[in-house]
Amino acid sequence: xxxxxxxxxxxxxxxxxxxxxxxxxxxxxxxxxxxxxxxxxxxxxxxxxxxxxxxxxxxxxxxxxxxxxxxxxxxxxxxxxxxxxxxxxxxxxxxxxxxxxxxxxxxxxxxxxxxxxxxxxxxxxxxxxxxxxxxxxxxxxxxxxxxxxxxxxxxxxxxxxxxxxxxxxxxxxxxxxxxxxxxxxxxxxxxxxxxxxxxxxxxxxxxxxxxxxxxxxxxxxxxxxxxxxxxxxxxxxxxxxxxxxxxxxxxxxxxxxxxxxxxxxxxxxxxxxxxxxxxxxxxxxxxxxxxxxxxxxxxxxxxxxxxxxxxxxxx
Amino acid sequence: xxxxxxxxxxxxxxxxxxxxxxxxxxxxxxxxxxxxxxxxxxxxxxxxxxxxxxxxxxxxxxxxxxxxxxxxxxxxxxxxxxxxxxxxxxxxxxxxxxxxxxxxxxxxxxxxxxxxxxxxxxxxxxxxxxxxxxxxxxxxxxxxxxxxxxxxxxxxxxxxxxxxxxxxxxxxxxxxxxxxxxxxxxxxxxxxxxxxxxxxxxxxxxxxxxxxxxxxxxxxxxxxxxxxxxxxxxxxxxxxxxxxxxxxxxxxxxxxxxxxxxxxxxxxxxxxxxxxxxxxxxxxxxxxxxxxxxxxxxxxxxxxxxxxxxxxxxxxxxxxxxxxxxxxxxxxxxxxxxxxxxxxxxxxxxxxxxxxxxxxxxxxxxxxxxxxxxxxxxxxxxxxxxxxxxxxxxxxxxxxxxxxxxxxxxxxxxxxxxxxxxxxxxxxxxxxxxxxxxxxxxxxxxxxxxxxxxxxxxxxxxxxxxxxxxxxxxxxxxxxxxxxxxxxx
Numbered sequence: 165x166x167x168x169x170x171x172x173x174x175x176x177x178x179x180x181x182x183x184x185x186x187x188x189x190x191x192x193x194x195x196x197x198x199x200x201x202x203x204x205x206x207x208x209x210x211x212x213x214x215x216x217x218x219x220x221x222x223x224x225x226x227x228x229x230x231x232x233x234x235x236x237x238x239x240x241x242x243x244x245x246x247x248x249x250x251x252x253x254x255x256x257x258x259x260x261x262x263x264x265x266x267x268x269x270x271x272x273x274x275x276x277x278x279x280x281x282x283x284x285x286x287x288x289x290x291x292x293x294x295x296x297x298x299x300x301x302x303x304x305x306x307x308x309x310x311x312x313x314x315x316x317x318x319x320x321x322x323x324x325x326x327x328x329x330x331x332x333x334x335x336x337x338x339x340x341x342x343x344x345x346x347x348x349x350x351x352x353x354x355x356x357x358x359x360x361x362x363x364x365x366x367x368x369x370x371x372x373x374x375x376x377x378x379x380x381x382x383x384x385x386x387x388x389x390x391x392x393x394x395x396x397x398x399x400x401x402x403x404x405x406x407x408x409x410x411x412x413x414x415x416x417x418x419x420x421x422x423x424x425x426x427x428x429x430x431x432x433x434x435x436x437x438x439x440x441x442x443x444x445x446x447x448x449x450x451x452x453x454x455x456x457x458x459x460x461x462x463x464x465x466x467x468x469x470x471x472x473x474x475x476x477x478x479x
Numbered sequence: 480x481x482x483x484x485x486x487x488x489x490x491x492x493x494x495x496x497x498x499x500x501x502x503x504x505x506x507x508x509x510x511x512x513x514x515x516x517x518x519x520x521x522x523x524x525x526x527x528x529x530x531x532x533x534x535x536x537x538x539x540x541x542x543x544x545x546x547x548x549x550x551x552x553x554x555x556x557x558x559x560x561x562x563x564x565x566x567x568x569x570x571x572x573x574x575x576x577x578x579x580x581x582x583x584x585x586x587x588x589x590x591x592x593x594x595x596x597x598x599x600x601x602x603x604x605x606x607x608x609x610x611x612x613x614x615x616x617x618x619x620x621x622x623x624x625x626x627x628x629x630x631x632x633x634x635x636x637x638x639x640x641x642x643x644x645x646x647x648x649x650x651x652x653x654x655x656x657x658x659x660x661x662x663x664x665x666x667x668x669x670x671x672x673x674x675x676x677x678x679x680x681x682x683x684x685x686x687x688x689x690x691x692x693x694x695x696x697x698x699x700x701x702x703x704x705x706x707x708x709x710x711x712x713x714x715x716x717x718x719x720x721x722x723x724x725x726x727x728x729x730x731x732x733x734x735x736x737x738x739x740x741x742x743x744x745x746x747x748x749x750x751x752x753x754x755x756x757x758x759x760x761x762x763x764x765x766x767x768x769x770x771x772x773x774x775x776x777x778x779x780x781x782x783x784x785x786x787x788x789x790x791x792x793x794x795x796x797x798x799x800x801x802x803x804x805x806x807x808x809x810x811x812x813x814x815x816x817x818x819x820x821x822x823x824x825x826x827x828x829x830x831x832x833x834x835x836x837x838x839x840x841x842x843x844x845x846x847x848x849x850x851x852x853x854x855x856x857x858x859x860x861x862x863x864x865x866x867x868x869x870x871x872x873x874x875x876x877x878x879x880x881x882x883x884x885x886x887x888x889x890x891x892x893x894x895x896x897x898x899x900x901x902x903x904x905x906x907x908x909x910x911x912x913x914x915x916x917x918x919x920x921x922x923x924x925x926x927x928x929x930x931x932x933x934x935x936x937x938x939x940x941x942x943x944x945x946x947x948x949x950x951x952x953x954x955x956x957x958x959x960x961x962x963x964x965x966x967x968x
Contacts, residue, residue: 197613198598202537266536266600305489308497316492433482452504460511464519471523475535478564479555 167291171243178247182254185210189258200261202269202476207259211476214255215469218276221249222466225459246287253280268472275465282458293451301444303437310441317434317441318393324430325385328371328423329378332386371423380419381428388412389431396442403435404442541599541606553958554599568593573957577734578950596945607940611636614939637928637937646884647920655916658879660844665910665917674700675755685900685907688751691892693739702753710771714745714878733889734948740893745880748842758838760830763787768834773872780830784823795822828869835873845873884918888942 189210193200201207224245227233256276264270297304305313322334392403403409413432417425526534532551540548547553554571557564571593580591595616596609619640621632634640642648649655674681687697696706748756748770758767760780768776788794798814817825835845901908903919910917928937
């Protein structure tokens with residue numbers, strides 16, 4: 165969620181709650197005979213409010229699972245999750261008098277700190293990374309489909325190279341026959357239309373060069389480009405970096421006759437898209453990876469927090 | 480021609496059911512969301528099954544109770560059929576059957592619970608060290624049930640609201656007056672001074688006279704004949720005097736017996752004065768009278784004079800000393816002869832005049848001495864003169880030496896042994912009258928005793944005691960070592 169001016173209301177309200185809580189805590193801490201304690205009346209109020217905020221923040225997950233629930237707007241829930249969840253940390257510090265206490269309460273405190281910390285980290289990332297994504301990954305696709313799109317790109321690249329160098333010897337998979345890749349050469353009829361619905365775009369003007377003429381491209385494709393399309397995470401590959409990729413294609417282009425340049429342009433374009441997908445993957449991992457910490461810890465926090473509430477009242 | 484993309488073509492490469500397929504990220508999130516809370520639950524269950532409630536502790540136990548770290552039930556006693564297991568005072572009293580806090584005077588206040596002042600689970604702290612706030616709960620606004628309080632009613636801490644020490648506090652005449660009656664000029668004694676009438680010049684030190692009660696008294700300026708002598712009087716300290724007068728105990732007794740090094744012992748003549756101040760009573764004797772009640776002194780002198788006259792009967796015939804005749808009086812006879820009884824009575828009377836009017840009065844206040852007429856010179860007396868009768872003995876005003884200057888607080892000189900006496904008792908160097916109060920005021924204490932890590936302890940408990948430990952009861956032990964080690968499990 166982008167934190168902008170539209171959240172001023174939440175921000176001011178949260179600041180007001182924090183200021184009032186801080187003032188109450190300061191007065192209470194100065195006057196409390198035993199110092200601030202979670203078991204005192206003020207301490208219990210802080211604890212209840214803090215735990216309430218945590219539960220509200222956790223309910224966002226339930227609200228997302230059942231989007232048709234007509235309990236407030238999703239945006240309001242998200243903002244409440246952000247601000248009240250963040251407020252839970254200082255309120256719980258006030259509850260415990262900035263002491264971490266015994267085993268369970270220490271675990272709870274650290275769970276809360278990591279949960280809120282990861283949430284703040286995630287909020288900051290979500291504030292900036294989408295802009296970077298829009299700017300650096302114009303060919304962004306659905307994250308879950310990146311693997312599939314990458315495969316289609318590979319098949320498209322195979323076809324482009326085969327249109328110049330002749331068959332490469334790669335066997336077509338079933339999916340290759342059925343799925344369609346998005347990238348295609350616009351002015352060329354898609355071979356897919358004539359090959360039983362295959363979706364791979366290929367060059368219409370098939371200009372198969374001699375083996376000697378096509379050797380540099382074949383060698384480049386098999387040694388550099390295909391490994392990159394198969395294993396895009398290998399950073400040592402030349403094509404994984406834009407500037408080196410540009411140089412590499414320029415070098416191949418000088419070795420190839422003009423008839424092959426259109427196919428080379430396609431291959432360079434495919435590489436660029438593959439790199440963007442790779443960057444999208446990387447950004448996506450940053451953008452959502454913190455949830456692997458945030459969600460499980462917050463669930464454990466709620467569970468142990470409930471245990472703490474019951475047992476603290478007992479003792 | 481370059482590759483071109485249209486939204487339609489881009490959409491065609493997307494599997495429309497992609498969201499139904501679990502991805503690695505989704506799977507990891509799901510499993511972690513299940514496993515972590517499950518792990519937490521299993522941990523709690525395991526602790527519950529093993530009956531280990533320590534996990535619910537709100538903090539480590541105090542140093543004194545560290546051994547009970549695994550014994551939750553020692554304090555958290557659960558009543559049958561009740562979920563709550565709050566720590567009860569009865570659990571504290573099972574081991575510490577000390578008396579309750581001194582009476583709580585505020586209207587509507589019940590007796591204080593143990594935990595109101597002594598908070599547990601605050602780490603390895605000294606649980607006896609009640610916080611200032613705990614005391615200030617009442618003492619910052621002390622409202623006595625009977626109306627006005629005899630004590631300062633708005634004390635929040637040593638730094639905030641604590642009055643000047645009562646002994647140092649100025650009375651209505653603007654002076655703080657010491658109750659002692661021994662007339663002592665500290666200033667003279669702190670300068671180089673002659674030791675006795677014919678002794679050398681000496682420089683006295685505070686410790687030459689003042690020592691803690693458990694320390695062997697100094698011998699430098701003592702007189703062995705007085706140190707070993709038995710006396711018939713009981714020293715009346717100001718503490719005892721005021722206690723007898725008011726019936727109010729000066730302070731609550733401490734939990735542990737005093738070591739005897741806390742307070743300075745009252746200065747005794749035998750230990751500190753006898754070496755210089757001779758109690759000579761007659762030139763015929765080279766020793767002095769006992770430092771005792773007047774009756775004892777008189778009996779002593781009569782006995783000594785009787786022994787003397789028996790050994791020297793020629794002394795009964797006394798010749799007139801012409802140099803001491805008074806011009807306006809008719810000359811006395813050349814000599815006179817006394818009976819032994821008359822001689823003893825006369826010598827005793829003369830010695831008493833010397834003692835009561837000069838020697839003893841130098842330090843003590845003698846109450847009835849002024850009521851008697853001035854003595855008559857021996858050679859002016861006649862054998863039939865009533866002057867041979869001994870005069871009534873004077874009353875010596877109790878010395879009222881103060882042992883404990885701060886009756887509502889405890890002070891330990893031993894803890895301050897590294898400091899010179901005058902660094903706190905600076906007035907001792909200039910005091911010329913015994914009515915001066917020489918104990919330091921609160922400002923002197925505050926130089927060291929203040930909040931913060933660079934200062935000595937300044938919380939209330941440092942000086943004050945809350946429980947009347949004279950009323951403590953013995954307890955029956957209930958813990959065993961194996962049980963403590965295993966936590967009763």
